[in-house]
Amino acid sequence: MTISKKISKPVILAVDDNLQNLQVIGSVISGNISCDLRIARSGIEALALVENIIPDLILLDINMPEMDGYEVCRRIKSVESLKDVPVIFITALGESESIVRGFEAGGSDYVVKPFDPLELTARARTHLELRLSRLELERINRDLAERNEKMEKDLKVAQMVMKGLVSMKKPHLERMNVEFRYLPLDRVGGDYFRFFPMPDGQLGLFLCDVTGHGVAAALFISLIKSVTDRIQSEKGDKPAEFMRMLNLELLGKMTSYFITGLYLYFFREPSGKTLLAFTNGGHPKPVLIRKGIASFLGEISTLVGVHGKAVYQQFTIPLESGDRIFLYTDGIPETRNCNDEMIGFAEELRSLFERANVHNLNETLNAIFDNLEKFRGSKEFEDDITIIAFDIL
Secondary structure: OOOEOOOOOOEEEEEOOOHHHHHHHHHHHHHHOOOEEEEEOOHHHHHHHOOOEOOOEEEEEOOOOOOOHHHHHHHHHOOHHHOOOOEEEEEOOOOHHHHHHHHHOOOOEEEEOOOOHHHHHHHHHHHHHHHHHHHHHHHHHHHHHHHHHHHHHHHHHHHHHHHHHOOOOOOOOOOEEEEEEEEOOOOOOOEEEEEEEOHHHOEEEEEEEEOOOHHHHHHHHHHHHHHHHHHHHHHOOOHHHHHHHHHHHHOOOOOOOOEEEEEEEEEEOOOOOEEEEEEEEOOOOOEEEEOOEEEEOOOOEOOEOOOOOOOOOEEEEEOOOOOEEEEEOOOOOOOEOOOOOEOOOOHHHHHHHHHHOOOOHHHHHHHHHHHHHHHHOOOOOOOOEEEEEEEEO
């Protein structure tokens, strides 16, 4: 059965074998409710009519020849698209048994003839409003489902984009070991990092944290990758200049979006000593563990992509065999516990790295996350977490 409903006004179907009754019902309903009134002189005629149009309310007489109102109601309610249409029985019978049978057949209400026009109008209006409210809710739910489906598809595309942007491949270096963990809060996170292997064992690394998550963050990170790849090819050995150019490139590119970022450059002097040069654009400070003691490196400069005249300071430190460098996004220091206490960016954070520090670098990262789990308890993570660690050999 193909049924369509393309009428703007609500449709009310009145069914009665008595023409005079139909005229009275029609006069009352049309005079008080703005609707498209349809009539049927029998149950069979009513069933034929609802094959082509879905009424919003049915006023149904019980006592009719050939097919009584109970049977008409049962057949209407057996059709999936009609089962929620309210049916008000109109009957001259006043016995409780007939009323019960009407409800058992699927009726919503009843009016006893001779009816009060005000009562009929009130009951019809009430059930009609409930019906139209339900239809509106169903429409809203369909719209939401369609939007959710579209968002789900967009998120899957964004997730594929992010997988292509964030390289999960560790660089292999003669004088350093590298390990990292990348845990996006959502399927599309706001953290991004990229290793830049360079000639003669040199290494560049860019790490950033974009405001927000989801599709918009993926789009912004696509832009960041394109820009940083180009800048790194020109200024990969000059961290401060790298960050200055990146800041200018991102200004005004995506309104309301900015990043915190680090660019690091590992290189060797002719003597063979390893050095680290880096610039910090609003990002949490790197941590150095030397001989078991953790300390923060450098100072924090301006966020990237906010101010056109931002100045970025470059720091250079010599590294020793046995040193460890940790880079991370603010998901770690901003981890909270059930008492809403935060690890923070100072002593507790420094202590976290010291306590987790063991001989094996991979096990150290595991221990950091174990300590985070113990600290937060049942509290959920609230941000992406990225941590990158270097062992200087």
